[in-house]
Amino acid sequence: MDFQEIRKEYENTGIQESDLLDDPIQLFRNWYAVAVEKCPGRWLEPNVIALGTSDLEGNVSNRYVLMKSILDEGVQFFTNYDSHKGKQLAENSKCAIALHWPYLGRQVRIEGTTSKTSREVSEAYFHSRPRGSQLGASVSRQSSTIETRKALELQKQKLDEQHKNQPIPLPENWGGYLIRPHRFEFWQGRLDRLHDRVVYEQSEGLWKRRFLAP
Ligand SMILES: Cc1cc2nc3c(=O)[nH]c(=O)nc-3n(C[C@H](O)[C@H](O)[C@H](O)COP(=O)(O)O)c2cc1C
Known part of the structure; x- marks a missing residue:
C-alpha cells in the first residue's frame, strides 16, 4: 500500500x-450548516464526532458518536452511562471531540467538560x-x-413482547451528555500545507481568538 500516492x-x-x-458556537453552527448542505450523500453523516475521553491514570480512549444538537451551551450526544466512555467520563469529565468534513477540507476540534443531560x-x-x-x-x-x-436478540424480542403496544421505558443507565466547550479550533486545509487554524x-x-501555525 503506497501512502505517497494519497496526496x-x-x-x-x-x-x-x-x-x-x-x-465560536455560532461559527461552529455555521460550519456545520455548510457541512450538511454540501454533504455528498446520505451514506456520510456530517454529525459524526470522534470523542476522546480518559481516566485519571491518563489512559485515553477514542470512538465515534453522533452529535445530536448544538446548543448555546454546547454539544450533545447520547450513549450508555455504564459504557467504557461513560465510566471514563464519570472519573474525568473532560473530553475532546473532532469532526472532519473531507469534502470541505475542514476540521473542527472542541475541548470541554461534560455533564449528563436532564432525564427529560x-x-x-x-x-x-x-x-x-x-x-x-x-x-x-x-x-x-x-x-x-x-x-x-432474544432479549430484544422479549422486551418488545413485554411492552406490546406500549412505549419502551428509558433505561436508567442511558441518556445524553452535554459538552461545555472551553476551546475550539477551526481548521481549513489550504495549498502547500499552509492551512488556516483559528483557535478560540x-x-x-x-472568548479570545488567535491564528495558529499549521
Ligand atoms: C458512525 C458511528 C456513530 C456512532 N454513534 C454512537 C452514538 O451516538 N452513541 C453511542 O453510544 N455509540 C455510538 N457509536 C458506537 C461507538 O463508536 C462505540 O462503539 C460505543 O459507544 C462503545 O464505546 P465505548 O466502549 O468506548 O464506551 C457509533 C459508531 C459509529 C461508527
Missing part, C-alpha cells in the same frame, strides 16, 4: 478574518428514536462482554 491538495480561499464571529432531555431523545433502536439500547449493556449475539479560548467568560 491531496487543499485549494480554497481559507479563513478570512471577516468570516469569523465573536461566538434524555427521555425526549430516546422516544424520538425508532422503536428498534430503543429496544437495542435497552438490552445492550454497552462495552460489557457478551456470550452470544443470539442471546442479545475562553478566558474570564470571554
